[in-house]
Amino acid sequence: MLIGSEPSAAARPAHEAECPVGLACRFAPAAYARTDPSDPDAYGDYDRADRPRDGDDIRYIVIHDTEESYDSAIARFQDPHSGVSAHYVIRSSDGQVTQLVHTWDIAHHAGNYWFNMHSLGIEHEGVLVDGARWYTEAMYQASARLVRYLAARYHIPLDREHILSHEEIPGLTPGGVAGMHYDPGPYWDWAHYFDLLGAPLPTAGVSAAPVLTIVPRFDIDIEPLRSCVGEACTDLPPQGSNVVYLHTEPRADAPLVGDPALHPDGSPGTTRVADWSARAVTGQSFVVAGRSGEWTAIWFGGRPAWLDDPPGRVSAPGHGALITPRPGRSAIPVYGAAYPEDSAYPPTIPAAAVVPLRYTIPAGQVYLGVERGFADYYYARFDSADAQDNHTLVVGDRRLVEISFNHRRAFVDAADVLILR
Numbered sequence: 001m002l003i004g005s006e007p008s009a010a011a012r013p014a015h016e017a018e019c020p021v022g023l024a025c026r027f028a029p030a031a032y033a034r035t036d037p038s039d040p041d042a043y044g045d046y047d048r049a050d051r052p053r054d055g056d057d058i059r060y061i062v063i064h065d066t067e068e069s070y071d072s073a074i075a076r077f078q079d080p081h082s083g084v085s086a087h088y089v090i091r092s093s094d095g096q097v098t099q100l101v102h103t104w105d106i107a108h109h110a111g112n113y114w115f116n117m118h119s120l121g122i123e124h125e126g127v128l129v130d131g132a133r134w135y136t137e138a139m140y141q142a143s144a145r146l147v148r149y150l151a152a153r154y155h156i157p158l159d160r161e162h163i164l165s166h167e168e169i170p171g172l173t174p175g176g177v178a179g180m181h182y183d184p185g186p187y188w189d190w191a192h193y194f195d196l197l198g199a200p201l202p203t204a205g206v207s208a209a210p211v212l213t214i215v216p217r218f219d220i221d222i223e224p225l226r227s228c229v230g231e232a233c234t235d236l237p238p239q240g241s242n243v244v245y246l247h248t249e250p251r252a253d254a255p256l257v258g259d260p261a262l263h264p265d266g267s268p269g270t271t272r273v274a275d276w277s278a279r280a281v282t283g284q285s286f287v288v289a290g291r292s293g294e295w296t297a298i299w300f301g302g303r304p305a306w307l308d309d310p311p312g313r314v315s316a317p318g319h320g321a322l323i324t325p326r327p328g329r330s331a332i333p334v335y336g337a338a339y340p341e342d343s344a345y346p347p348t349i350p351a352a353a354v355v356p357l358r359y360t361i362p363a364g365q366v367y368l369g370v371e372r373g374f375a376d377y378y379y380a381r382f383d384s385a386d387a388q389d390n391h392t393l394v395v396g397d398r399r400l401v402e403i404s405f406n407h408r409r410a411f412v413d414a415a416d417v418l419i420l421r
């Protein structure tokens with residue numbers, strides 16, 4: 001997806017914010033500097049690129065919250081030792097926007113380099129357990145104006161498959177999944193945000209469709225959440241959230257489903273705010289696995305998971321491609337990135353590891369396909385590093401399908417699956 005009218009990076013103004021007209025917006029550059037004179041690969045806080053002209057297209061916008069103040073988030077992104085950055089940060093009190101990284105460069109915001117390669121990251125000042133106290137109307141409105149502008153410029157669809165949260169980004173390796181962030185968390189009002197984007201999410205309705213979209217009513221469907229430090233937990237005050245809980249069986253007292261990364265001992269999921277095991281979120285879509293009375297099972301993380309789904313209450317008919325393991329396969333691997341096969345790399349560029357996560361998809365299960373494409377990897381080192389083929393996009397023959405897998409996205413090899421429709 002190349003945009004012919006985009007000027008090359010060299011021709012663009014270096015210190016002008018990329019924002020819609022009328023939005024309070026300024027540019028304050030993130031650090032781009034080496035951090036260890038003896039190590040040319042030690043640098044922060046982002047990678048230079050020329051997206052999308054260099055072939056690395058911008059497909060997603062990732063929504064975050066800072067977990068610290070606006071000023072300290074900006075200061076962190078201006079310290080090369082932090083190693084992290086975002087394209088934009090938005091202030092809670094009035095919606096002021098600070099851009100730190102140009103959209104054509106790759107910010108280090110998602111904790112997953114493949115998603116960084118293909119996304120823009122927007123941080124919102126806030127602390128997710130405090131939710132709505134930080135997520136002000138001024139901030140929602142500024143963010144929505146910015147996202148509309150960016151989506152139009154880069155032809156990013158205004159849907160939940162492409163406007164996603166940090167908590168939906170998968171880990172790159174089995175060991176990395178448990179540490180993935182879960183912002184902006186349960187108190188981000190996706191339905192309101194998509195209203196402001198001019199692309200309202202569907203409203204709840206009854207359907208026999210094979211795909212459903214999660215659409216609880218933010219202020220009405222109150223779900224329990226707890227905040228814990230170690231084993232000391234407190235119940236968070238009842239308030240609107242984007243959460244629907246998933247159970248192992250179709251009844252309210254059945255255990256919550258437990259994710260193997262967070263519960264390697266097989267124990268159930270919990271209502272801890274940090275435990276995303278059993279949470280489906282507003283705007284996410286899944287394939288129906290079964291129905292029992294007013295309960296509906298969806299395929300979720302390699303198992304059926306049940307949600308309390310009274311008619312017209314928390315789900316709407318969804319749509320999309322249906323993906324299932326090819327006949328003859330008992331289970332297929334699941335990945336956290338769409339990196340190329342080793343043979344796609346020239347000898348000058350070290351290959352990014354292709355590592356299956358600890359999940360599999362057993363035969364017979366069906367997941368929603370989000371995107372399909374060739375595997376790719378943007379090789380970038382510090383600009384002046386003595387690295388051959390620095391800033392090169394490697395594209396493989398391997399094709400992957402991005403799926404709505406559990407609380408997070410995942411990838412399966414196109415060779416492993418059939419697309420049912």
Ligand SMILES: [Zn+2]
Nearest residue numbers: 064166181183
């Ligand atoms: Zn984040």
